[in-house]
Amino acid sequence: MNILHYRDADRLPAVHFGYWPELLVEWAEQGHLDMALAKGWRDGNDADREIDRLIGWDFNWGGAASPNNRLFPPFEYKVLEELPDGSRRIQNREGLIEKVKPGVQSIPMEDDYQLKDREAFEKLYKPRLTYTPERIDFDYYRHFNEIRPTDRPVGLFLGSMMGDIRNYCSVIGMSYLIYDEDETLFEDIVNQNADMQFKVAEAVLSTGAAFDFGHFWEDICFKSGPLIDPKLFDKLTAPHYKKITDLCLAHGIDIVSLDCDGVTEQLLRTWIDNGVNTMFPIEVGVWGDQFEPARKKYGERMLGVGGMDKRAFREDKAAVDQEIERMKRLASLGGFIPCPDHRLMPGSKFELVQYYAEKIKDVRL
Amino acid sequence: MNTELLNEISLNLQQGKAKLIKELVQQAIDEGIPAETILNDGLMAGMNVIGEKFKNNDVYIPEVLIAARAMNNGAQVLKPYLAASGVKAKGKVCIGTVQGDLHDIGKNLVKMMMEGKGLEVVDLGSDVAPETFIETAINENCQIIACSALLTTTMDVMGKVVELANEAGIRDKVRIMIGGAPVDEAFCRRIGADLYTEDAASAADAAAAFCAEMLG
Numbered sequence: 001m002n003i004l005h006y007r008d009a010d011r012l013p014a015v016h017f018g019y020w021p022e023l024l025v026e027w028a029e030q031g032h033l034d035m036a037l038a039k040g041w042r043d044g045n046d047a048d049r050e051i052d053r054l055i056g057w058d059f060n061w062g063g064a065a066s067p068n069n070r071l072f073p074p075f076e077y078k079v080l081e082e083l084p085d086g087s088r089r090i091q092n093r094e095g096l097i098e099k100v101k102p103g104v105q106s107i108p109m110e111d112d113y114q115l116k117d118r119e120a121f122e123k124l125y126k127p128r129l130t131y132t133p134e135r136i137d138f139d140y141y142r143h144f145n146e147i148r149p150t151d152r153p154v155g156l157f158l159g160s161m162m163g164d165i166r167n168y169c170s171v172i173g174m175s176y177l178i179y180d181e182d183e184t185l186f187e188d189i190v191n192q193n194a195d196m197q198f199k200v201a202e203a204v205l206s207t208g209a210a211f212d213f214g215h216f217w218e219d220i221c222f223k224s225g226p227l228i229d230p231k232l233f234d235k236l237t238a239p240h241y242k243k244i245t246d247l248c249l250a251h252g253i254d255i256v257s258l259d260c261d262g263v264t265e266q267l268l269r270t271w272i273d274n275g276v277n278t279m280f281p282i283e284v285g286v287w288g289d290q291f292e293p294a295r296k297k298y299g300e301r302m303l304g305v306g307g308m309d310k311r312a313f314r315e316d317k318a319a320v321d322q323e324i325e326r327m328k329r330l331a332s333l334g335g336f337i338p339c340p341d342h343r344l345m346p347g348s349k350f351e352l353v354q355y356y357a358e359k360i361k362d363v364r365l
Numbered sequence: 366m367n368t369e370l371l372n373e374i375s376l377n378l379q380q381g382k383a384k385l386i387k388e389l390v391q392q393a394i395d396e397g398i399p400a401e402t403i404l405n406d407g408l409m410a411g412m413n414v415i416g417e418k419f420k421n422n423d424v425y426i427p428e429v430l431i432a433a434r435a436m437n438n439g440a441q442v443l444k445p446y447l448a449a450s451g452v453k454a455k456g457k458v459c460i461g462t463v464q465g466d467l468h469d470i471g472k473n474l475v476k477m478m479m480e481g482k483g484l485e486v487v488d489l490g491s492d493v494a495p496e497t498f499i500e501t502a503i504n505e506n507c508q509i510i511a512c513s514a515l516l517t518t519t520m521d522v523m524g525k526v527v528e529l530a531n532e533a534g535i536r537d538k539v540r541i542m543i544g545g546a547p548v549d550e551a552f553c554r555r556i557g558a559d560l561y562t563e564d565a566a567s568a569a570d571a572a573a574a575f576c577a578e579m580l581g
Contacts, residue, residue, distance in 0.1 A: 101467065101492060109467040109491055171470050175427030176434075179381050222426075222471075223546050224564045229425045266422070311517065346518055 001153050001212050004255050004278065004303050006334050009365050012327075013058040014357040015305065015339040017281050018043050022346045024051070032350040055350075056357035061280060061305050061339055062259070064155030064215040065144075068135040069200040070164060071095070071128040094168050095124060110170040118182050121189055125168065129192045131199035144209035153212035156204060156253070158244055159197035161237040162228070163218040163260075165189055171227055178232070187236055194240035201244055205251045213255040214248045216241075216276060221262030223288075234270040245275025257305060261342065263289050272298050281306035283341045291330060303335040310340040313348035313356070320356050328363055367396055371407040374439065378411030381431025383438045390439040400446035404483065408439045412481030416566035426474065429565070433477035440480070454485035456576020459501040460511040461489030462545075463522035468515035471545055471565070475511060478569035484576060495525040502530075502539045508576045511568070512558075514545040523548070524556035531557075540575050544568055 002009040024038035033054055040047040044063025052059065074093035081089040087101040089111055097112035114120050148154050165186075166174050177186045201214075220227050245256050257278035258271055264279065271279075283289045284307050291304045308327055312319040327338035338360060344353065374389045386408075393403045415432045418424040458479055462472045469491045476486045487505050489497055498510045510530065514520040523543050530536055540559040543552075553561035560575075562568040 099467065109469055171426060172430055172473075175430040178427050179431045225422060225425075227426050229427070 001255060003331075003337055003365070004213075004305075004335055006300065011365065012331055012338060012360050012363040014056060014361050015059060015061050015337055016052075016055075016057050016344070016357075017062045017306070017339055017342060018048070018060055019051075019344045019348075020346055023344055023348055026346055027350050030350065055354050056361070058361070059152035061155075061215075061257070061337075064157040064213075065211070066157040067141075067200050067204050069157065069159040069197050071125070071168075072132070072135050073128065075128075094164075096168060096170065110172075113169040113173045115165075115169040115173060115177070115189075117180075118185050121185065125189070126192055129189075129196050131196045131203075133203070135200055136203045138203075138207060141204050141207035141209040144207070148210070155213045155215040155257070156201065156209075156211040156248075158201055158214045158216045158248075158256070159193075160217050161194055161197070161240050162190060162233065163220050165193060166220065166227065174228075178228075190236045190240075194237070194244075198240070198244050198247065201247055205247065211251075211253055213257060213278070214245070214253050215280075216256070216258040218258060218260045219262070221260055221264050221267065223262060225263050225266050227262075230266045230270070233267060238270050238274050241271065241274035241276055249275070255303070257303075265289075265294065268294055268298065268302070272302055277301055278303040278305055280304070281339060281341045285309035285311045285341050289341075291336065292333070295333060295336075300335055304330075305337045306339045306341050307336070308338045308340050308356075310342060310344055310348070313340070313344060313352045315352075317352065317355060320352050320359070324356065324359050324363070327360065331363065331365065367393070367398060368406075370396065370398070371403065371410070374403065374407030375411035375414065378408060378432055378435045378439065379415055381428065381435050383431070383435040386435040386439040387442055390442045394442070394446060400443050400450055401452045404440070404443055404447065404452070408436050408443075409481060409483055412436050412478070416478055416481065416569060420564060420566045429474065429477070433481065436477070436481055455483040455573060456509070456580060457485045457487065457505060457507045458509040458511055458572055458576075459487040459489055459498060459505060459507045460513070461493035461498060462491035462513045462515070463519050463526070464492055464494050465522060466514050466516050466519040467491045469513075471515065472511075472513040474565040475513065475544060475568045478565045479511075479572050482569045482573040484569075484572060495522060495529050498526050499529045499533050499535070502535060503533065507539060508579045509540050509542055509572050511542045511544070511572065513543075514548060517547045520545065520547050520552065523552075523558060527557045538579075540579070542568060542572065542575075 024041050027033050028035040028038040037047045037050055043060055048060055075095040077093055078091040079088050080091060087099050090098055090100055092098055095114045099109040099111045115125055248256055255278055256276050257280045258276045259280050261283055282291050282304055291307045295302055308323050312323045330336050370393050377385050390403055415429055419429050460476055462469050476488055479486050487501055502510050512523045512526055527541055542560045543558045544562055550561050560571055562571050
């Protein structure tokens, strides 16, 4: 964490953001790791750490401790219909109706959603977005400092202000909620969700559990920019980010990162001005997001973890070397830790990932 | 001609007032305004403004989606009148997310914007086989095949669509457009597709221009 505090550090860490599950299966079939590891992998779990060891990673930035700050209880996973083409209509754990097709490696297709009006919010979602002490394993967090890893930074997952809501009703549903007749409904949903996020973080931190950084997730941008008007995003979410990051600061957490895919530039002001200071994973490859212009604009209060074009892992050593050179230049700005700019995708070569992890650790600061 | 009413249709469409648009379009029909004029100077005029604003970051996806919903509402009212007066679409497009990819938000957005330009769009859905694009383009007399992909793992299917179009000998009659997160101009050139566009509004503009050129 010295790098993110502009303090001296002897070298760059080898940080990653996990894998597409299909890649781990590919690597297991190629004999690089056990299939049990591949199938058992999750961000930050034991399998993740074992794969870190095999590759040479220092740690996974996405492995923050996750308290129960989503729908509680979640919806029941149900198969609603078996379709003639082999696909299924299902209700997922967030209440969204999706079409999934076994064997197709893709993000599921939204088919319908339940969060359409105030009645659905009050009946189905509000109770699941309300803080109750049952959400927190207090005993675990009271002993957290005794069991937490000491060889890597540990983050606290702070949830999402709007991304989760988008997940409950899709981009289309969220758009209709913003503009349909009940003018305060969308704002009420954001407030309800954010209030729960704050109370969960407050409860965890009240146990004395110590964290090195806080971490939000949003995924509220795409190729051309934000999925929502930045002014509306700012109006609805800024006070909540501020309240939660102030809480973190009061508990000694001054690094707060946020995971947002896509081109984030138009939302950075909201985050930076409200205590969310570390952008992640800065998708330079597929989406063309950039760290350097944002650093110029916001100065040293803007930090970054990410920005390495993961597509190099499907090519050759020369492509990886080129990315390492680019990362060296960005790291020299300070307050920046290179990390592949999202999950490593199928087709990434195991030996090239190992090569990157080894080489990036050789970079002296 | 009640141009004030047409402006009202355009303005309310831009604000996404779907129910009101239905009523205003019906009112315009009742006042004897030709269906094609209502379509061009009311509904499509409104969608054109939204498309331009979207390109310039003056509005965002939610505003486009609610405008498109209003456009659909108005178009439903107009449809029988357009058919009765022999008004034809300004071109025909078949669109889909390529095989192996179920993600369809971008594809749906492009579809809505193309319909807002007066094009008829055959929506093939997602996970569409390359052969289906070609068969549909031939059977439905489409001027454009529009392929979308979200994933780096599926974008290469677009190259297969181009190959099959070449084999079928339809490249002089059908243009192939591509779009989606991992796709760019260089990829478009590499696979031999005709056009890549950055966003949905630009895709709709380009499709309308293609169709106008091809249909004279």
